Amino acid sequence: MAAINRQVFINCPLDHDYYPLLEAVAFAVCVCGYTPRFPSERVESGLNRLSKIVGLIDECDFSLHDISRTELNSNQLPRFNMPFELGLALGRKYSISDGGAAGLLILDREPFRYHESFSDISGCDPLAHYDSPQIAMHRVWKWLVSHDDAHPVNRDRLVQGIPVKLQSWLEMFQADMLEVRGRFEGELDDLPLSGLVFSIRVWLEANTEALS
Amino acid sequence: MSGTGVATRKAEEDDRDIFVESIRLIPPLPYSPTRIPAEKLRNTIIQVVRERQAKVREASLNGSDQ
Numbered sequence: 519m520a521a522i523n524r525q526v527f528i529n530c531p532l533d534h535d536y537y538p539l540l541e542a543v544a545f546a547v548c549v550c551g552y553t554p555r556f557p558s559e560r561v562e563s564g565l566n567r568l569s570k571i572v573g574l575i576d577e578c579d580f581s582l583h584d585i586s587r588t589e590l591n592s593n594q595l596p597r598f599n600m601p602f603e604l605g606l607a608l609g610r611k612y613s614i615s616d617g618g619a620a621g622l623l624i625l626d627r628e629p630f631r632y633h634e635s636f637s638d639i640s641g642c643d644p645l646a647h648y649d650s651p652q653i654a655m656h657r658v659w660k661w662l663v664s665h666d667d668a669h670p671v672n673r674d675r676l677v678q679g680i681p682v683k684l685q686s687w688l689e690m691f692q693a694d695m696l697e698v699r700g701r702f703e704g705e706l707d708d709l710p711l712s713g714l715v716f717s718i719r720v721w722l723e724a725n726t727e728a729l730s
Numbered sequence: 731m732s733g734t735g736v737a738t739r740k741a742e743e744d745d746r747d748i749f750v751e752s753i754r755l756i757p758p759l760p761y762s763p764t765r766i767p768a769e770k771l772r773n774t775i776i777q778v779v780r781e782r783q784a785k786v787r788e789a790s791l792n793g794s795d796q
Contacts, residue, residue, distance in 0.1 A: 524757050549748070551755025559761045687745070690782075697778045698771070706766065713771070716763035719756065720772045722749045724779035 522579045522620045522665070524552045529603040530584035530625075532558065532711070541714065542651035543582065545688050546658040548718045550666070552580065556711045571603055579620040580665070581607045582658065585636065586627035586647070601636060608642075621665045625657060655684050691721050742783070 526547050530540055547554045555578055557570050565573070575581060583604040588596050607622060624644035626632055632644055647654035695717060699706045709717070762768065 524755060525760075548756060549752050551752045553757050553759065555760070683745070683748075694775065694778045694782060697782075698774050701774055701778075702771075706771070710763070710765055712759075712761055713763045713766045716759065716766075716768065717771065717775060719753070719759070720775045721779065722753050724776040725783075726746050726749045726753060 523577075525578040525580065526552050526554050526662075527574050527578035527581040527607070528554050528556050529581060529600055529607070531587040531597070531600065532556075533587075536584075536587060538651045539584070539647065539649070539654050540711075541692075542655040542688060543584075543658050544711075544715055545691060545718055546655040546684060547582075547662070548715065548722060549684065549687065550659060550662040552662060554715055558710070559712045559715075572606060575603075575607050575610055580622070580662070582623045582625070582661075583607065584625040584647075584654075585632065585644070586625065586649070588635070604639075608639075621661065623658070623661045625654060651688070652685050655688065659684060691718065694721060 528540075528543065528547070530536065530543065532540070544554045555574050557567060557574060583600060585600050585604060588598075588601060590596055604624065611622060622642075624639060624642055625647050626644045627646065627649055629644075629646040631646075632639055645657045647657060698717075699709075706713070763771070
């Protein structure tokens with residue numbers, strides 16, 4: 519079997535309210551040694567949004583789908599994007615003979631909520647994050663570690679220590695970024711997702727360099 | 731170094747081991763962090779991390795002296 523490419527397609531809402539969950543998920547993906555990928559990461563006018571999404575799903579061996587935000591908007595219409603992109607990823611998975619993506623994780627706000635509106639995914643074991651960044655982070659961590667035979671240093675130590683460490687690392691990262699933002703005097707107030715991922719990676723590097 | 735200082739150092743080294751592995755495994759970013767001054771951001775993050783870690787070490791050493 520070919521080596522996994524350690525890229526994770528992130529299919530989740532991109533609104534302000536969801537940002538704490540998004541930041542936590544992106545952080546966990548990076549700490550696990552993977553790269554989060556988002557449809558908005560590249561400015562490319564030559565491709566429409568759907569082409570970018572399909573291209574990303576194809577490029578990434580892993581995909582993560584949060585279907586917790588499908589509520590009705592002010593026009594009484596649900597948000598179709600996340601379930602639609604999940605459908606694209608599942609379609610790819612089932613249409614490729616070797617099973618397509620190496621790993622696919624579905625997150626929702628509450629357990630079994632999908633039974634009422636999205637029963638086709640019964641059996642796919644969506645996991646609940648209860649709108650908690652900490653729980654979402656742990657779900658992502660356990661998911662990636664469970665797929666990763668090549669994972670870090672001392673797997674037992676990581677798995678046992680992580681519930682506490684992930685949260686404290688994220689808090690450290692957030693505190694450091696608050697300080698960084700302050701030094702940029704407003705320049706970073708609207709940090710794009712590509713900037714968030716870049717910052718997490720640099721922060722991880724900085725923590726290794728500073729201790730060397 | 732006192733017990734507190736040793737424990738802090740050990741925890742830092744554990745974290746570093748994990749971060750080193752993470753960085754080694756993460757594939758290169760397939761895109762650039764658009765719209766932000768990347769080099770300036772990188773340098774500032776590294777500076778802030780170093781300052782924080784220096785403070786933590788100093789506090790753990792001071793605490794252990796008491």
